[in-house]
Each structure stands twice: as structure tokens, then as C-alpha cells.
Amino acid sequence: MRLAVLSGKGGTGKTFVSVNLAAAAKKAVYIDCDVEEPNGRLFFRPQQVSSAEVHTLLPVFDGSKCDGCKKCVEFCRFHALVYIKEKPMIFPDVCHSCGGCALVCPQQAVSEEKRSVGVIETGASENVAVVTGILNMGEASAVPVIREALRKGYENEDLTVIDCPPGSSCSVMESVSAADYAVFVAEPTAFGFHNFQMVYELVRLLKKPCGVILNKADGPYPPLEDFCKKENIPLLHVFPFSEELAALGAEGKIAVRENETLKQTFQNILKKIGGEDSL
Template sequence: MKIAVLSGKGGTGKTTVATNIAAVSGGIYADCDVEEPNGFIFLKPENVKSRKVMVDVPVIDDDKCTLCGRCANACKFNALGISKTGVMLFEKLCHSCGACSLACPEGAISEAKRELGNVETGIFRGNKCISGILNVGEPIAVPIIKNVKADLKKTIDDDGIVIYDCPPGTACTAVASVKDADFALLVTEPTKFGLHDLDMAVQLLKGMKKPFAIIVNRSQNEEDMISDYANKNGIDIIGRIPFDREIAVLYSQGKLVSDDEKYYCIFKDIFERSVNICKEVSK
């Protein structure tokens, strides 16, 4: 079972939920928030290993190139430009699709590897955990996420639990992270900004036809704007994390909140309710 933890905006407590659910469930934690991965700060895995993620970029043979412009016309991402003196490559816009090399009638385009980031794997309390890290300044994160999931496929069986810590927002990185999930948890906060971005994430998951429920972080009471929204739209709220100074202190110290017995049951209940809902949906 794959549970995706996401949010419409950053700073709602998504990683807090994801890491603590991974801890109480004994599942594999996968940090797909590759632009700002910080799950390992809390899990503190052992035996961490890292491998580079490489992508293909075109290399132009100036001796063969006739400046016909077909490569630039074929590129849907504007990664190639034609000037009077040669072909200009904007490598950070390249999506490694290979269309330019296919379009070139002179066979003037080959491919080379370029480093995009890396994937780290480690062991947390006997279970594997994995994190993708996009290099600073890189605009394209999806290949890192795909590599995280490729590593997961090598180790997980059909009965295993995976917790995806997804990127915030509703862009292509969130879509790539949620794509193969069985169930999603939307983490939000009882503020107008939180509600606005929650609705965007709800629309995304509805469009992807994914079952989901809401987690309210920094909750002060049961009746708030999030509960009104959930009731109006028929969405379950299956967990509330209290607006508690003790939680903030644990977080600031890089500790798992669920290791405190006072809060353990909150995350255990969220996980068990997620599993039950997923089972009901799959019937």
C-alpha cells in the first residue's frame, strides 16, 4: 500500500505527518519533495548511501550541422535556439526526450550525460528509507522523483507500506509523486491560506481519481473553516494534530513527535484509518 502525503502549500506539516506515519507503521519512507528534502533530519537513518542521477542532453556536431533549425522546431521546451553561428543549448530546459536527435536529418546530434541530483538510501529502525535531492539551481525535478520510485521497486513487495512525502502544491512534481499512490493524505492548517491551497489539492486528487482524506495540523478545536469545507464537500477529516508548544519544541530539535507517547496514538490512528479507508475503496 502506497500512501501519499501532500499539501496545497508548504509549511503545513506535511513532512511531520509523513515521517511520523512511517515511524508508527514500520513502512518505507520515500522523500519525493526533492527540492526541499528534510525527512532524513527527523529519521536520522543509518548506512546512508548516495548515487548520482544523470540525464541526457544533446551534443551538437558543428561539422555536420547545417543550421536547418529542425531540432529547435522539434523541441517543445525551447531548449534549443538557432543563431547565425550555431545551435545554442539551454541545458536546464532540456527534458531529455530525444526529439531533437530524431529530427536532425544530418545525424549531427548525439547525447551526453549531465548530473541532475542524487538519491540517498538508508536504514531507519530496520526499514529502508529513501530521499531524492535535486541540485541547487536545477528547475526540473521529475527525473529525481522517478529515480526514487525506481529504487523503491527493487525492494518493496506488494504487501509493503510506502509513505510518499510529496512536494507541496499541485504542479507536475506533485502529480508525479502521487501518480501510483493508493491513498492520499492532505495536510492543511485552519487558516484562509491553508483552505485556499487545500481546495487546489483536492481538485488535483479528484482529477486523478485518488481516494483521500484530510489531516488538520495546528488544530485548536473541532469546528473551524476546514471542518466546514470538509462537511460541505463530503471529505473525511481523519486526524487532527494539536497546536501544541511541545510539538513545536520536538520539531525544532529534529525529533519524531510520535516517539512521545502523548502523541503516538494520533499518528497511529491516522495510519490505521487510512488503511481501513483504502480497503473499503478497493472492494
């Protein structure tokens, strides 16, 4: 089973939920797709870590063959190519590495070269295989790194927990696209509720079954609870403000490995979403 853990905004406790769901299982894979700020490894502290670069392909133009027909420029729907001073020029941050410019060039003047965009780290933490995507600083698109992290994590058929980026961008869609179930982590605030509705709309369009965990609650929050009832979204659990959880998080500890009651809580959440086989 593949669980995608999402939040409409940063700071809701998405990584807290993701890490503990994976650690509460008998055996699991944790994939950190929040590649601009991957924090799951700070809690898991994986051992025997190996890393591999992630590359995209960029077109390279042979000036001795190019006759200035501009077919590559006309083909590029992303407007990553322009023709300046009698030669093509590429904007790397816009290029989607589709290879179309090389295919349409009648003079075969276009080849491709690798360009590093990030790193995938793999390791283990007790019962959890940890896969971490890390985007190079300054890169415009996280999708290539997320795609490779998912490919690596999906090699294992154990329960898989995907720690998605916050929000509802292309990176989130890439992270959740192959998931079997979506777990929303929401804050009981007007801002948190608004952003939760946006990411819920994305998951609804993808037709994914889903449930909500309300985190850092200091009491009922009728707007979100009424919305969930109206949309028939199960409320999986409510975590109140907790000094113990705050202290464990500050120390980089995994709650279910420190507290048996919390372990049972996360195992119950897994049961509610159909993950009994992982326990």
C-alpha cells in the same frame, strides 16, 4: 500500500505527518520527494547511507555534420533549441531530455551526454527504509530526481509513505501519480484552506481516494470542515497546538518513538485509510 502526503503550502506539518506515519508502521518505506528541501532525514537520521547521482541527457551537436536544416529546432515543442550563428544552441534548463532532436536529425549530428541534476540517498532508520531525493541547487525541474526517488522506493513492497512537495505543481503531480491514497495536511487558516482546495483539485482530477489531517488547530474551523463534508472527504485527525510536539520537532525527534499515545494515534490513522496490514 502507497500513501502520498500533501499540503497546499509549506509549513503545515506535512513532514511531521509523513515521518510519523512511516515510523508507526511495523515496516515501511519513507520517500522524501520534497527534493528542494528534504527534511525527513533530519528526523530519521538514517544509517548505512549510500548515494547515487541522478542524470538527465542533453543533446550535443557535431558542427562538422550539421548542415543547418533546423529540423531539431522546429521539432522541439519546449523551445529549448535555437539556431544562432549557423549552429544550434540549447537552453539546458528548458530541455526535457526527450531525445527527439537526435531522432529527427537527418545528418545524425546530434548525440547525448549525461548531466547531473541531483542525488538519491538511501539508508535505514530502525523499521523504516529511507529514500531521499536531493535536487542540485539552481536546477529548474525537480521531476527527474523525484522520478528516480520513487523508482528506488517502489522496489520495496512494504507500506510506502511519500512526502510530496508543497503546492500543486508538476512535481506534486509526479509524486502522487502512483499513490493509492492521498493524505492532506491542512492548517485551519484562510490561507491554508485556500491552498488546500487547490491541491485537492489536483488529487480529484487524478481520482485518488483521500482524507484530511488538520494540524496546529486551536479550535473548530468551519470553512474547511464544511468543505470536507460537502466533498465527502474524511477528517482523519485533528492535531491541536502542542508544546510537546513542538519540543520534539525542535530536537529532531520522531514523536511516535517517544510517546506511546501518539504512536497509537498514528496507527489509528493508518487503520482509517486501510493500512491495517502494515501494523
